Amino acid sequence: MAIRYFEDFKVGDVVESGARTITKDEILAFARDFDPQPFHTDEAAARQTMYGSLIASGWHSGSLMMRLFYDSLFREVASLGSPGIDELRWLKPVRPGDTLTLRSTVLELIPSRSKPDRGLVRMHCELRNQDGEVVMSIKPLNFVGRRPVS
Numbered sequence: 001m002a003i004r005y006f007e008d009f010k011v012g013d014v015v016e017s018g019a020r021t022i023t024k025d026e027i028l029a030f031a032r033d034f035d036p037q038p039f040h041t042d043e044a045a046a047r048q049t050m051y052g053s054l055i056a057s058g059w060h061s062g063s064l065m066m067r068l069f070y071d072s073l074f075r076e077v078a079s080l081g082s083p084g085i086d087e088l089r090w091l092k093p094v095r096p097g098d099t100l101t102l103r104s105t106v107l108e109l110i111p112s113r114s115k116p117d118r119g120l121v122r123m124h125c126e127l128r129n130q131d132g133e134v135v136m137s138i139k140p141l142n143f144v145g146r147r148p149v150s
Helices: 024-034 043-047 058-072
Strands: 014-016 084-090 099-111 118-128 134-145
Touching: 024 058, 058 084, 058 099, 058 118, 058 134
Parallel strands: none
Antiparallel strands: 014 099, 084 134, 099 118, 118 134
């Protein structure tokens, strides 16, 4: 497996992920542990909300997005972690049976002035459902190692 370094990224690069289908049981399990609001944990109560049915927690969607991000891109990157994200939006509910994919676009490359062994890669990531609707978007920053000098 070839490692991708900071120098290997170009503004405008796009990476598409594979697909992941979310199940009712996954939604319920995540919500019970981390976000036990009724529209995430109780089908009958969820039907009475503005969503009309059970939906995944936004934090669950974010966790699925991170898995797709890692599998499609950062598994083979000289990743040094992240100082955070600039923007997070939950745009549409994620429901049981939805199949999610991720589209990640490089927005900006910022070489570190104080640490020459790394740079920041700013991206725009869109989590989409099976109908192509964007259900979540984020703009993460990631520290990426520079290619070692031989």
